[in-house]
Amino acid sequence: MSLGRTAGAARNPAQPLRHNRDFLLLWSGQVVSTVGTKISGLVYPLVTLALTGSPTKAGLVGFAFTLPGLIWYLLAGALVDRWNRKLVMMIADGVRAIAVGSIVFALLAGQPALWQLMLVAFIEGSGGVFFQLAEAAALPHVVTAEQLPAAVAQNQAREHGASLAGQPLGGLLFQLGHVVPFLTNAVSYLASLGSLMLIRPQFQQPRDRPPRRLFTEMGEGIAWLWRQHLLRSLVAIAALGNLAIGALPLILIVRMQQLGAPSVVIGLLFGLIGGGAVIGAVLAPWLQRRVPARVILIGSLWAWTALLGTLATLPNVVAMGLVMVPVTLLAPVLNVIVAGYRYALVPDRLLGRVTSVHRLISLGLSPVAVLGAGLVVSHLGSIPAFVIAAAVMALTALCAVAIPVVRRAPNVDTLITRTNELDQHASSSASPATQT
Template identity: 40%
Template structure:
């Protein structure tokens, strides 16, 4: 089989997103630093975080059917351009003295909407760009891309913020424009022709929800992802505040998040091999127990460096989790339904994030860093227990067999 890296369209799409993901990691590091430097309020930082993740709750469901019926290449391009314009408004506002937290909330919301549409279009297009036998490898490469960006982005974002508060947002805006140019050179058709007339938007969204709900293994997987996303979305804000209270500067916090992300990058490289030898069931159960064991260790830290090292261990197992679950979905779900199914799943798994951002700000305000860490550790322990006891997880087939048997959803009446 031809090497994945000789696939022109995949390489072009992957390379453009390296630049865009790096820019996003730079600005996402600077965002809570900018809020805390402006108002000093963890709750304000939580509000901005909630604004950025709210589109996952309200836009995912309608975006899926649109990704299945609209031109995916055009969706990718428009998403990059709109996000660039929104991000570039931040440095202009800072330099002119007109910056407000309300503006940052609006920019974060727009960027979140673009992220939803881009992510769904990219996920649905990937099986059209690479052959089935290379899908897991391509997903692992995408994991390495995003993890590499979150490794390099935080130290750069922290350092740039220390030089000029506007610089991280300027760099991110430019990165979106560069990625948009790369999309103009894609050649391959990114979607299959629709079969029959398009469903009404509401019915199409319900189709995706039914597919997820009627497949017990996908349903259980999405619920477990939702729990972990809630925990880690809130955890990042908690760790930033904790590091600041331990004497960390903006650069120290950026380096801490970079060390945290280094574990994810190493995990992404390992996931490309481990997914072939570790069973689906072992991943679904084992990763949750690893997280449940590691989270309480943050309570023992005394420096940002220690926080980063423990975070790196939690991040190491994340890519294997993502590769296994999303490879299963990419193999089992028909491509013409993939946008709808992924949007339904995303509504659940990413929709918890605005709630988590607000919860993180409220927990820090009411319970401090210690109470917040204990609460998040308890949630993660509950998820690990649920994964262990889930009948569908215990009966999960090997990943190699997933595509050779019909899913529960495919044999039901959900799509008729």
């Protein structure tokens, strides 16, 4: 299924994205709810510490919030392709609003139990997995093919912007009262639910065959990704590279503390990094049109390698910020290109499943990266940890150079044109038999 046939062909292809009412509804609703989710990521440990004084219990609640990504991705991908995607998103928002609202009532009535905090955190994280996969699969039905790169870039900006604003906002709301951030988050999910109800297009093509066994459909997504050489290679490269990138925040924090930076300065540096990512997301469509995709794919890996190696040599936090921000611009551009390949190559009926496999593999090693970073920093120090991370990223870049399908990766627009031509040829070849 080509990108051109998947993405809203009935709408005016010349229409600017800012005039696409349905996308604006989806995007604005998700700005609000994504900020709410980022608030939760900070507030769950804070409220647990405030109520129990136990870092171990705070860690359990935080673990419950992140665990659903490892548990549900494959199953959720299959169900998103089988069920009505808009309904999945609406139910996810409604369930999350009710779950977070229960914490509001528990705080007003007294004190929530640890099991309730863990259960609500798990429910909220689970709803996020289903919603994210359904939204990713639905996007080509809300925008046209021409608008899709800009839409993916705006979603990247939304995610990074929410991270930039959500955690400081969560801390501020928590200072106003323990109940305030949870109430704000519950309202954010209701706002997202309201925006979804106003969106007109369906979020998937009609299904022309009955569903099969669930595990068979899950396996179909895995098998399809395995047979698609470009996407399979990009997923493997992302998984290896995320071992280094996933370790970076912890190494940075330890190194900046060693350099005498107070917590507020550390927060400001991470804010600058988030701001750089937002700028990169805004520039992504422009860069994608002007720079060959293979140059961005391979060049960004070498840039991250150089960054990680350089960080080990810098004497102060200001210098670290100056070298971090330009490189973080590249991450959203890279994500937009990879998403473009996925939308161009994956049939609509498989989009949720292939996206779930992609995310599970590429992000599944992130907890291992954090654990490994902690061990390396504890036993060897932060500077050797930077060097090891740089070595892992250099290996990732060498793998990208060594894989022909990545080294010769076409631009997304070129790939879309080829795919459309193949689809048209297949349709014209099949038409005589159909008429007979």
